[in-house]
């Protein structure tokens with residue numbers, strides 16, 4: 001796995017919007033490979049501090065190496081960012097100058113042939129970012145009802161063949177449990193009519209994304225994390241979110257608007273910022289990225 005590199009998405013745009021200042025306290029809710037974290041640490045200087053969350057223990061381990069020159073300025077937190085408020089209380093931090101979220105999965109996770117995130121590698125059907133959490137993708141696929149599976153694949157994957165895929169999964173698991181990414185990919189291919197499979201992305205892409213979102217409970221965690229983050233921002237502190245999925249972006253937009261309506265936040269990005277054409281060419285993972293940012297108002301306290 002040493003050849004895999006996660007190129008941070010919209011690095012300059014995101015960190016410029018966060019606007020880290022010397023000596024400030026910042027939170028990176030999604031440390032990943034430490035790309036955004038490193039840039040923030042460079043800007044906050046020796047008196048600054050970064051609290052870095054990742055629920056994937058491998059991301060924490062890898063970033064500890066990447067951030068080795070800055071270790072005295074980083075607190076690593078191996079937890080879901082939905083517990084941001086609890087963690088900041090435990091650390092006795094009353095307010096922070098900025099918070100960044102770079103949502104979804106990292107290349108380290110997707111390109112790890114053993115973690116079951118990808119239809120490109122045959123592996124146990126896992127998809128957990130946190131390998132100590134209870135439910136794997138195989139658990140969902142083998143235990144949920146056909147309706148529940150169809151709903152997940154339709155809602156989180158925006159897959160038009162969701163109901164057919166769910167029905168094929170349920171038929172297939174009557175014979176034997178579905179255990180691997182390879183088996184699931186075959187079932188999806190069988191469920192989607194050949195003509196529809198010939199164009200567009202890999203036929204399993206949407207279903208895999210949907211299951212990943214469900215396994216890691218990504219959407220409800222995001223709402224909790226955003227609300228906690230906003231409540232801990234100091235006046236003029238900033239929150240920056242990079243999202244990759246319309247459902248994520250909708251949550252960010254709704255919550256920012258809600259706090260802006262009560263004068264707690266001022267929205268800095270009327271329209272979300274998108275990656276440049278050059279970045280999309282060099283880093284295809286950035287193609288669906290959207291950045292939204294907001295600043296805590298002075299009167300909010």
Ligand SMILES: C[S@@+](CC[C@H](N)C(=O)[O-])C[C@H]1O[C@@H](n2cnc3c(N)ncnc32)[C@H](O)[C@@H]1O
Pocket residue numbers: 006007008009029030031032033034035036037053054055056059079080081082102103104105106129221222
């Ligand atoms: C897109 S990557 C972040 C990449 C990072 N910004 C960089 O520059 O390398 C997202 C990371 O966030 C983590 N993550 C996703 N949801 C999380 C959550 N709810 N709590 C904590 N970490 C989460 C994932 O495990 C993954 O490592």
